[in-house]
């Protein structure tokens with residue numbers, strides 16, 4: 001049997017992306033804006049492909065982690081506002097040049113940004129102010145308010161267009177009290193900010209699971225990452241979300257082993273019985289880390305699990321297909337709509353985000369759109 005897939009590819013299903021976007025939109029009020037987080041190459045897929053499609057179907061905002069990722073989107077023709085969640089001051093001038101909006105999270109970054117905006121003759125350059133409400137990663141504390149207002153009163157180079165914070169455990173129902181505390185603290189801080197500024201910027205605090213689990217945290221905009229991309233069908237997310245990315249490959253060769261034969265480097269697998277193996281052209285340089293080797297990770301062939309045996313090589317893995325009727329050239333999947341990334345990741349002690357964001361650039365991205 002031949003397959004439609006001829007090599008290792010990451011398929012990006014745009015109709016699933018549309019489905020997820022529409023589904024998540026149905027969970028928020030019509031007045032609430034939708035920001036799509038497309039950091040880390042769109043969670044390992046392809047930021048430009050994702051963003052181009054999302055822009056077409058009406059997303060209001062994008063966010064990336066770094067300035068370089070924002071530039072990639074601008075160079076792909078994206079005109080929607082782009083928030084940079086964690087910009088480094090060394091890149092502020094580039095950020096302005098590419099019309100990106102910084103998340104300003106400390107007095108140091110605020111001071112530096114005002115300096116760069118002023119030097120570049122900006123007037124009311126849009127910035128987002130980030131407060132820490134309990135994640136303790138980046139963000140001003142409540143005691144930063146006076147400093148922010150003081151700095152603003154001395155410049156017209158910048159304008160606060162939004163205030164944000166980030167939830168620490170919105171997917172975890174046992175941490176409900178903590179999350180409610182974060183939401184209340186954000187409300188308290190933003191009430192003070194609005195009063196001191198004399199206008200109301202956009203307020204945003206929710207990530208995908210906040211969007212799904214805490215309607216009271218939607219404020220004016222939500223920031224959805226995984227939800228849009230549906231990576232995982234993770235129990236912690238929502239069964240309605242569809243996986244957007246599928247990692248597929250083909251069988252390069254089949255070997256029939258006698259008892260005592262070994263497989264791969266360091267002979268890490270030794271056959272105790274007659275064993276049939278299939279070699280697949282994907283390895284740790286493609287993002288299948290060593291931890292998936294030695295029967296931790298698996299691939300799906302003809303609807304059956306085939307466990308990786310021996311060590312993962314740089315460019316290949318070998319899987320056990322003793323009980324699977326398959327031949328060279330047959331399609332296999334590491335994850336797809338039926339066998340999700342979260343499940344594969346969990347068996348190797350990690351999460352789907354790590355599996356997905358590790359997929360190397362040399363793996364070809366292919367777009368499918370059933371609509």
Ligand SMILES: *Cc1c(COP(=O)(O)O)cnc(C)c1O
Nearest residue numbers: 037166207208209223224225226
């Ligand atoms: C990554 C990120 C998000 C999106 O998180 P998901 O859990 O993937 O929805 C939202 N906001 C910030 C600040 C982030 O860093």
